Amino acid sequence: MQKLKEILKAHPGKREDIIPLLQDIQEEYGYLPENVLRELSKSTRVSEGQIYGIATFYAQFRFKPKGRKHVTVCTGTACHVKGSDQIIDTIKRHLKIEEGETTPDHEYSLEAVGCIGCCSLAPCAMINEKVISRIKPRQIKRLLPKKGHRVST
Numbered sequence: 001m002q003k004l005k006e007i008l009k010a011h012p013g014k015r016e017d018i019i020p021l022l023q024d025i026q027e028e029y030g031y032l033p034e035n036v037l038r039e040l041s042k043s044t045r046v047s048e049g050q051i052y053g054i055a056t057f058y059a060q061f062r063f064k065p066k067g068r069k070h071v072t073v074c075t076g077t078a079c080h081v082k083g084s085d086q087i088i089d090t091i092k093r094h095l096k097i098e099e100g101e102t103t104p105d106h107e108y109s110l111e112a113v114g115c116i117g118c119c120s121l122a123p124c125a126m127i128n129e130k131v132i133s134r135i136k137p138r139q140i141k142r143l144l145p146k147k148g149h150r151v152s153t
């Protein structure tokens with residue numbers, strides 16, 4: 001809870017700063033851990049229900065840790081037109097997770113986002129910081145190999 005204490009120091013006594021506090025917590029922990037939110041509730045005297053109400057309203061907040069490989073699929077207009085829905089569906093079927101989820105082995109997590117700034121190369125996705133341009137559904141198994149599965153190249 002040392003990290004949380006430092007975050008709270010940056011927003012002393014500001015109950016109305018729940019969103020910046022949640023942003024800082026997510027920045028530090030990678031997501032919003034349940035025990036940290038409980039502590040935040042005690043420190044700010046904002047009920048856990050209110051904190052969850054705020055956090056669930058905004059798509060930016062995560063309640064589960066990201067996978068070692070965080071897969072981000074662009075669903076902006078250019079990528080949507082070029083078939084980003086198919087990419088997401090293929091990844092969901094392949095990894096057996098939904099958007100916002102992480103595989104049980106914590107290897108992969110999946111998120112859909114707005115434009116990532118490479119529209120001329122649509123459809124695009126990212127695996128951590130690496131952009132994959134003109135991605136096709138048939139590439140998914142090779143790009144996201146599962147442990148214990150042999151990958152042919």
Ligand code: FES
Pocket residue numbers: 074075076077078079080114115116117118119120122123124
């Ligand atoms: S819409 Fe996908 S990169 Fe811009």
